[in-house]
Amino acid sequence: MKYISILGSTGSIGTQTLEVVRENTDLKVIALTADKNIELLEKQIREFHPVLVSVSEDVLAKELRSRIKDVNTKVLSGMDGLIACATEKSVKLVVTAVVGMIGIRPTIEAIKAGKDIALANKETLVTAGHIIMPLIKEHNVRLLPVDSEHSAIFQALNGETMNRISKIILTASGGPFRGKKKKDLEAVTVEDALRHPNWSMGRKITIDSSTMVNKGLEVIEAKWLFHVDLDRIQVVIQPQSVIHSAVEFEDGGIVAQMGTPDMRLPIQYALFYPERRNLKGERLNLFQLGKLTFEEPDYETFRGLRLAFDASREGGSFPTVYNAANECAVAKFLNREINYLEITGLIDAAMKNHKKINHPTIQEILNIEKETYDFIRLITT
Ligand SMILES: NC(=O)C1=CN([C@@H]2O[C@H](COP(=O)(O)OP(=O)(O)OC[C@H]3O[C@@H](n4cnc5c(N)ncnc54)[C@H](OP(=O)(O)O)[C@@H]3O)[C@@H](O)[C@H]2O)C=CC1
Numbered sequence: 155m156k157y158i159s160i161l162g163s164t165g166s167i168g169t170q171t172l173e174v175v176r177e178n179t180d181l182k183v184i185a186l187t188a189d190k191n192i193e194l195l196e197k198q199i200r201e202f203h204p205v206l207v208s209v210s211e212d213v214l215a216k217e218l219r220s221r222i223k224d225v226n227t228k229v230l231s232g233m234d235g236l237i238a239c240a241t242e243k244s245v246k247l248v249v250t251a252v253v254g255m256i257g258i259r260p261t262i263e264a265i266k267a268g269k270d271i272a273l274a275n276k277e278t279l280v281t282a283g284h285i286i287m288p289l290i291k292e293h294n295v296r297l298l299p300v301d302s303e304h305s306a307i308f309q310a311l312n313g314e315t316m317n318r319i320s321k322i323i324l325t326a327s328g329g330p331f332r333g334k335k336k337k338d339l340e341a342v343t344v345e346d347a348l349r350h351p352n353w354s355m356g357r358k359i360t361i362d363s364s365t366m367v368n369k370g371l372e373v374i375e376a377k378w379l380f381h382v383d384l385d386r387i388q389v390v391i392q393p394q395s396v397i398h399s400a401v402e403f404e405d406g407g408i409v410a411q412m413g414t415p416d417m418r419l420p421i422q423y424a425l426f427y428p429e430r431r432n433l434k435g436e437r438l439n440l441f442q443l444g445k446l447t448f449e450e451p452d453y454e455t456f457r458g459l460r461l462a463f464d465a466s467r468e469g470g471s472f473p474t475v476y477n478a479a480n481e482c483a484v485a486k487f488l489n490r491e492i493n494y495l496e497i498t499g500l501i502d503a504a505m506k507n508h509k510k511i512n513h514p515t516i517q518e519i520l521n522i523e524k525e526t527y528d529f530i531r532l533i534t535t
């Protein structure tokens with residue numbers, strides 16, 4: 155039996171992880187967390203009987219406690235609750251499926267407590283990769299990527315312990331605005347931007363896919379996970395989202411991972427690595443697919459992607475500013491406070507305003523997050 159904790163169990167990745175749990179009786183859920191969705195969390199508690207759950211606010215924890223009086227599950231709240239769920243003694247592996255930089259501290263505590271990490275929360279590595287990667291080594295735990303591209307690369311590297319990576323080919327769908335120019339994007343609505351062509355995901359990452367900031371975050375994530383320089387990471391538009399990413403080796407051979415756009419595969423792969431198990435669902439039909447196409451990214455229109463390379467090249471605290479500015483701007487866009495093109499404009503402005511800190515500590519990273527939010531609020535009011 156493998157005991158797991160799922161941080162962010164009510165979200166897109168969290169609920170798909172629970173679908174995998176449903177199909178595999180040797181997985182046992184010990185802890186679950188949510189932000190505010192206590193209706194869904196209550197259903198999950200009744201189905202999976204975790205020992206521990208946590209929500210963001212005290213008042214919601216209180217309400218949840220009164221709803222599940224008949225169930226033997228402890229309800230906690232806040233960062234302490236999140237960390238308790240990430241470090242519960244019996245847990246072997248923690249799925250980090252919360253959205254945003256809130257994922258950093260529980261992930262760090264989980265690693266320190268000796269837990270393997272199935273990492274969906276990309277913001278953790280983007281902002282704190284220089285702290286997380288050495289910590290993984292120090293505590294001798296596994297960091298198993300869940301993000302589909304990184305899982306694809308991880309799968310392509312399986313068994314390749316002796317061979318050097320010549321290039322990582324990081325695929326992108328191009329999002330709902332592939333082929334558009336800046337002037338076409340002036341009047342984009344929240345609904346337009348949430349219409350991802352291939353993947354069904356949480357709202358924040360769906361907006362990030364539309365701006366290609368998601369790919370920018372993934373470039374930085376790949377740099378840390380696979381120890382490659384930025385000039386060895388090539389972003390390639392693969393509009394069908396069938397090739398989830400690929401690795402080119404020294405001899406020019408390219409190993410790619412393909413499949414339908416279904417996050418349950420990378421989730422299940424991380425949960426059982428190195429074992430592969432049967433997964434119910436649609437299989438890729440190559441005859442039906444007919445062809446695969448590839449395009450170069452348009453770095454002028456999707457300048458959020460270019461800014462990720464800039465932030466990563468600058469290093470230090472710049473990726474934190476890039477990420478925090480994007481988080482804040484996307485929340486404002488989703489709240490209809492700013493227009494679509496302002497998202498990348500604000501990231502650019504925040505980066506220009508920033509004075510770099512080398513090797514920022516976790517406290518410095520969290521301070522920079524707050525300062526960046528304050529800066530964006532100031533210039534948008
Ligand atoms: N969805 C996908 O297919 C993919 C997602 N990822 C990454 O995985 C992470 C999760 O994405 P996704 O599942 O789409 O996101 P969702 O928005 O669907 O879910 C986020 C989860 O985190 C919880 N949460 C949100 N804010 C907080 C907070 N402040 N404190 C504690 N918990 C919080 C939510 O709770 P509540 O429901 O109560 O709001 C929910 O359980 C992101 O980092 C994303 O980039 C990576 C690859 C693919």
Ligand SMILES: CC(=O)[C@@H](O)[C@H](O)COP(=O)(O)O
Pocket residue numbers: 301302303325326327328329353359362363364368369417
């Ligand atoms: C499912 C997943 O991993 C997402 O990050 C996905 O890659 C988003 O698609 P884009 O390629 O459009 O960003």
Ligand SMILES: [Mn+2]
Pocket residue numbers: 301302303372
């Ligand atoms: Mn991805």
